Amino acid sequence: MVSHAQTHRLASGGLIDRSAPLNFRFDGKTFAGFQGDTLASALIANGVKLVGRSFKYHRPRGILTSGSEEPNALVELRTGARREPNTKATTAELYDGLEAASQNRWPSLRHDLMAVNQLFSPIFVAGFYYKTFMWPAKFWEAIYEPAIRRAAGLGRAAGVADPDHYDKAWAHCDVLIAGSGPAGLAAALASGRSGARVILCEEDFALGGRLLADGGTIDGMPAAEWISRTLAELASLPNVRIMNRTTLFGVYDGGTYGAIERVNDHLPSPPEHQVRQRLWRIVAKRSIVAAGAIERPIVFAGNDTPGVMMASAMRTYVERYAVTPAKRIALFINNEDGWRTVETALGAGLQIAAVVDARPDVSAAHRALAAKAGFPVLNGFVSGVDGGKDGVRKISVALVGGARAEVEADGLGVSGGWNPAVGLTSYHRGRPKWQDDISAFVPDSAPPGMVAAGAANGAFGLGACLRQGFAAGVAAAQTAGHGVPPVADDEAFSLTPLWHVAGKGKAFVDYQHDVTASDIELAQREGFESVEHLKRYTTLGMATDQGKTSNVAGLAIMAAVSGKSIPETGTTIYRPPYVPVAIGAFAGHHRDENFHATRLTPSHHWAAEQGAVFVDTGLWKRAQWYPRAGEKDWLESVTREVKAVRGGVGFCDVSTLGKIDVHGPDAGAFLDRVYINTFSSLAVGKARYGLMLREDGMVYDDGTTSRLAEDHYFLTTTTAKAGPVMQHLEFCRQVLFPELDVQLTSVSDQWAQFSIAGPKTRDLLGEIVEPVADLSNEGFPFMGAREVPLRGGIMARLFRISFSGEMAFEISVPARYGDALVRNLMLAGKQFGVTPYGTEALGVMRIEKGHVAGPELNGATTAADLGLGKMMSTKKDFIGRVMAGREALVAPDRQVVVGIKPTDKTRRLRSGAHIIPKAEIPGPDHDQGYVTSVCFSPTLDQWIGLALVERGRERIGEIVHAHDPLRGENYDVELCNPVFYDPDGGRQRG
Amino acid sequence: MAEFSWLPRSPLEHVLVVGAYGARDVAPGISLTEIRNFDLIQIMARRGKGAELANAAKARFGMAAPEVPKAVSASDVTLIWSGPDQFLVLSKGGKHAMDILSQAFSQFASLSDQSHARALISVSGMKACAMLAKLSSLDLHPASFPIGAAAATSIDHTSVNLWRGSDLPDGQAVFNLLVFATFAESLWRTMLDAAAEYGVDIGYSEELG
Amino acid sequence: MRIVCPFCGERELGEFTYLGDAKPVRPSAGGSEHDVFDYLYLRDNVAGAMSEHWYHGGGCRAWLKITRNTLTHEISSVEPAAGVGAAKVGG
Numbered sequence A: 001m002v003s004h005a006q007t008h009r010l011a012s013g014g015l016i017d018r019s020a021p022l023n024f025r026f027d028g029k030t031f032a033g034f035q036g037d038t039l040a041s042a043l044i045a046n047g048v049k050l051v052g053r054s055f056k057y058h059r060p061r062g063i064l065t066s067g068s069e070e071p072n073a074l075v076e077l078r079t080g081a082r083r084e085p086n087t088k089a090t091t092a093e094l095y096d097g098l099e100a101a102s103q104n105r106w107p108s109l110r111h112d113l114m115a116v117n118q119l120f121s122p123i124f125v126a127g128f129y130y131k132t133f134m135w136p137a138k139f140w141e142a143i144y145e146p147a148i149r150r151a152a153g154l155g156r157a158a159g160v161a162d163p164d165h166y167d168k169a170w171a172h173c174d175v176l177i178a179g180s181g182p183a184g185l186a187a188a189l190a191s192g193r194s195g196a197r198v199i200l201c202e203e204d205f206a207l208g209g210r211l212l213a214d215g216g217t218i219d220g221m222p223a224a225e226w227i228s229r230t231l232a233e234l235a236s237l238p239n240v241r242i243m244n245r246t247t248l249f250g251v252y253d254g255g256t257y258g259a260i261e262r263v264n265d266h267l268p269s270p271p272e273h274q275v276r277q278r279l280w281r282i283v284a285k286r287s288i289v290a291a292g293a294i295e296r297p298i299v300f301a302g303n304d305t306p307g308v309m310m311a312s313a314m315r316t317y318v319e320r321y322a323v324t325p326a327k328r329i330a331l332f333i334n335n336e337d338g339w340r341t342v343e344t345a346l347g348a349g350l351q352i353a354a355v356v357d358a359r360p361d362v363s364a365a366h367r368a369l370a371a372k373a374g375f376p377v378l379n380g381f382v383s384g385v386d387g388g389k390d391g392v393r394k395i396s397v398a399l400v401g402g403a404r405a406e407v408e409a410d411g412l413g414v415s416g417g418w419n420p421a422v423g424l425t426s427y428h429r430g431r432p433k434w435q436d437d438i439s440a441f442v443p444d445s446a447p448p449g450m451v452a453a454g455a456a457n458g459a460f461g462l463g464a465c466l467r468q469g470f471a472a473g474v475a476a477a478q479t480a481g482h483g484v485p486p487v488a489d490d491e492a493f494s495l496t497p498l499w500h501v502a503g504k505g506k507a508f509v510d511y512q513h514d515v516t517a518s519d520i521e522l523a524q525r526e527g528f529e530s531v532e533h534l535k536r537y538t539t540l541g542m543a544t545d546q547g548k549t550s551n552v553a554g555l556a557i558m559a560a561v562s563g564k565s566i567p568e569t570g571t572t573i574y575r576p577p578y579v580p581v582a583i584g585a586f587a588g589h590h591r592d593e594n595f596h597a598t599r600l601t602p603s604h605h606w607a608a609e610q611g612a613v614f615v616d617t618g619l620w621k622r623a624q625w626y627p628r629a630g631e632k633d634w635l636e637s638v639t640r641e642v643k644a645v646r647g648g649v650g651f652c653d654v655s656t657l658g659k660i661d662v663h664g665p666d667a668g669a670f671l672d673r674v675y676i677n678t679f680s681s682l683a684v685g686k687a688r689y690g691l692m693l694r695e696d697g698m699v700y701d702d703g704t705t706s707r708l709a710e711d712h713y714f715l716t717t718t719t720a721k722a723g724p725v726m727q728h729l730e731f732c733r734q735v736l737f738p739e740l741d742v743q744l745t746s747v748s749d750q751w752a753q754f755s756i757a758g759p760k761t762r763d764l765l766g767e768i769v770e771p772v773a774d775l776s777n778e779g780f781p782f783m784g785a786r787e788v789p790l791r792g793g794i795m796a797r798l799f800r801i802s803f804s805g806e807m808a809f810e811i812s813v814p815a816r817y818g819d820a821l822v823r824n825l826m827l828a829g830k831q832f833g834v835t836p837y838g839t840e841a842l843g844v845m846r847i848e849k850g851h852v853a854g855p856e857l858n859g860a861t862t863a864a865d866l867g868l869g870k871m872m873s874t875k876k877d878f879i880g881r882v883m884a885g886r887e888a889l890v891a892p893d894r895q896v897v898v899g900i901k902p903t904d905k906t907r908r909l910r911s912g913a914h915i916i917p918k919a920e921i922p923g924p925d926h927d928q929g930y931v932t933s934v935c936f937s938p939t940l941d942q943w944i945g946l947a948l949v950e951r952g953r954e955r956i957g958e959i960v961h962a963h964d965p966l967r968g969e970n971y972d973v974e975l976c977n978p979v980f981y982d983p984d985g986g987r988q989r990g
Numbered sequence B: 001m002a003e004f005s006w007l008p009r010s011p012l013e014h015v016l017v018v019g020a021y022g023a024r025d026v027a028p029g030i031s032l033t034e035i036r037n038f039d040l041i042q043i044m045a046r047r048g049k050g051a052e053l054a055n056a057a058k059a060r061f062g063m064a065a066p067e068v069p070k071a072v073s074a075s076d077v078t079l080i081w082s083g084p085d086q087f088l089v090l091s092k093g094g095k096h097a098m099d100i101l102s103q104a105f106s107q108f109a110s111l112s113d114q115s116h117a118r119a120l121i122s123v124s125g126m127k128a129c130a131m132l133a134k135l136s137s138l139d140l141h142p143a144s145f146p147i148g149a150a151a152a153t154s155i156d157h158t159s160v161n162l163w164r165g166s167d168l169p170d171g172q173a174v175f176n177l178l179v180f181a182t183f184a185e186s187l188w189r190t191m192l193d194a195a196a197e198y199g200v201d202i203g204y205s206e207e208l209g
Numbered sequence C: 001m002r003i004v005c006p007f008c009g010e011r012e013l014g015e016f017t018y019l020g021d022a023k024p025v026r027p028s029a030g031g032s033e034h035d036v037f038d039y040l041y042l043r044d045n046v047a048g049a050m051s052e053h054w055y056h057g058g059g060c061r062a063w064l065k066i067t068r069n070t071l072t073h074e075i076s077s078v079e080p081a082a083g084v085g086a087a088k089v090g091g
């Protein structure tokens, strides 16, 4: 494919590699550029001026800047799953095969039908959405919102998962430097030479900041040579780390900084095993913000015409990229710095059409230069631009004194002065202060440990940047050995403030959000005068560029119309991130199956071999049921598992329970204080069910705790509360009861624990436990707990406890033997039809048995609500005792746990249904509780459930409505004893 | 009656694949080695018994147990600080196993066997610090985390014990990581993800070196 | 935010869990409902230095008493809870 010629590329110069030509496509057309180009510079090289359409009015837009402050030249970069909207052409590095498309236009950039919005522009004023779509309310969802969503927004997200990887990392240093301009490099030299650990972050791929475009003489050598010498010296220091393509975007408490490194954004896709971007959290003792300054536009009619560009960006394009944004350039400036563009343009052989300088006192040297080059210097203001999507043709000038002039030009460079980049220094709610001589906000305070240096600190002279940077580096390193500072002259800087040229036609303040000067005036008239109100009413500064080119101008206009000074008007709060950061970078590795860390039980891989279906329980993967060939659904599998247990024997991995070793002479006394019942009296070799309350009297957690030795208890928690209970117990131990001699250790991962249940449990255990262990009812009674030897040489702990209501034991072995244990149980149990069961069958059996679990331990139930009130000891203090006695917690009409059965035995129950008295019409007025847990009981051959019902225990036998408005169901259930199965408990004790 | 075998199965046995992983165009920057068998006992001093425990530890191990975040090693044992009033005893071959240490320490300390509760992973290589910087918020620069430094910290919001071993003869850094067994596979995947770009050499060792 | 644990050294916020006001003292056994209510629910909403309980659960598992300025997040002191380091009691 033939590339277009680079018609606007200079024959020589620039920091591009002409030996590395690159092809790229923009809106389907093929162009050529060079290594070292950005997409913006390559588009300019090819004479492309129209790059996008604006957000609200779909106005044609070109390239305004050469950096990350760009509000206009936003494109969709890449295609397919990697398509990324709102990418700044000014920072996107060119690579071979790059594909980009313009945004916010239909059907094409040059013929955008949505540009009719411009005709309706009087109604798209500030507060438009608030005012227009107020009524009728029902139109909002149906008509307004979809229409707005189609028309609004820039760019399209890819719509499919991002195929790239992102990662996150930590870095630590003594001195963190933001920016590699003269101040940043000088700071790095000073601190690096002294031996401090230094990290320098530069958002650009090339190091040098404005030196790359503006040059200068440092230590008697050209800036380019000084940069390369400096970088060589820094590279020789092992304690200095230079990170280019890395933007420092946030400042957080305690010297923690956020940075985004675009590791492979400059390639079509990351090389195999590499990440696209990396999010850094950098911990620094000191930091130096040498992030430079941003040149600010002047607000005048037509200031968004393609071809209008910041004067400094013009220099960057000419000097750094050797491309010509225009052949005949007019300049509109109010400060000395704008004249540099004149010199750059003339040096590159470009024509200057005119310099419109708002200052009355242009120096003799400049006037002489103008005379020599043959262009006029006009003291006045640009009042309008004649041009359109093909660029600037002519500009109108209002001269001081009232006359008017017109200047033919194909490009207009603008400089309204420079705004120090005060974002980083202001992220801790710092308010910058106004500095009159540069008419800009400069850092006043900064977060602890941070200083600003150079242009970011309002020092615009090269010599001053070097001095400030070096001094900041010396101070931050806090050690000697920093050598001598680099030296350069300071250029003069003079500025006459100018923000807005009044006139007809749209004059843009915020280009990205299409906020005009008249929007700000309107906001003021309507009372939105506070800058925070102004921002939200007009959306000034709320686009992805965060108003880097627009905020100060917006404030200045507000100040002018409200008759205040700019410092009185003040700034909005600065908040990170400084540049947009992809959500993928924040997620890093934590997506898809790695969204969070997962925990596997010791029998996990065996269960997977059996084809178990797993369920996420907190962080755990638990076997939910074990389907067998021919079973048509989960219910059939679960029913089989329950019947197998009730009729024979089954086992279930319960290793997910939290397990805590409670050691020490005061272990019993300690447990007495955290459980409602007494454990100090528990005999060694015995287990007891325990219930903990929160201090507010509500049930916190339950579990079985065994006494393994005089000074050693083995405490179990529910799966869900394992971590919180450990934290709670440590709080009790360390904070509440420091006088007790007790030690806690989590042993959750040390033990593989299985529940073995069913009438044939002893038969199965008899196969696997050495005969020396007496498992008879006398030798190992209900709630016994002790160590037993297993055949083949390992020791296990046996606990005779039952959740299922069957004759049952829990057996635990050191976790690395968990897999062997489960395989041996299958081997030994084959003759008894041993059946592994999952959490569903476990749940069914606990409901049949009326045991409470998570749905009943909901944080709002008392021990009495759960039918466990009698466990509460009256002879001791314990956590929650006093509050549990509060009037409302012992009220007779509390909702308490009861069983429910549908009157129609074929009816399915669902949890969440509300309980309504039979005589009442279902509705919130008569709500008496709700269904917490349901299951199909294979044992009773019908659905059963547990519910929390007002005065439930007094109403056993009553028929009530189960009202389920969510599912549109309404049916009768009978309140019954929650223990559906073996209410005397004979089976588990037998 | 069936014959039962009790083969221990390490928490990483399923997921660990010996050999190269990740980038192949470079010499592996990371070695990941699981150590499968070890004795690990947590010892926590009882109230007011710090001095007695210290004496008993000295007598038993021939060195003082660390009272600050450090790991100290003798030929047959490593003592790793794990929190105030507590340390871990890492050893092999049953010489310092639970029953033996219980006898030596139970008067002044509470002991808890953690031998099966953790997986032990050694991370070494020229890129070990770069890779660990993706997992750990700690500053592992030799100036702040020198040989013998230990930390009770978190990776992926999961508690771990991390300590720095002696450098390898070629100067490569060595870090040892105890992670909870039930989290081990998940953390292993995280580690491989972090290490892939540097090239990884994966292996395991049955015993502590 | 970073917290200097008296045992572990400086660590990042993610290793810690916040509990809240460390000023209220749990009434001893026999405390009235009124006392416990105060302990449990009545909290000052301090703008400035506040004593707080934090748990270094992602590290050494020590409960800490931290003085933190709620306006600036500046931490002026970190002390272990009374029951940490009990091995040295009386020793």
Ligand SMILES: [Zn+2]
Pocket (backbone or CB within 6 Å): C005, C006, C007, C008, C009, C056, C059, C060, C061, C062
């Ligand atoms: Zn700590």
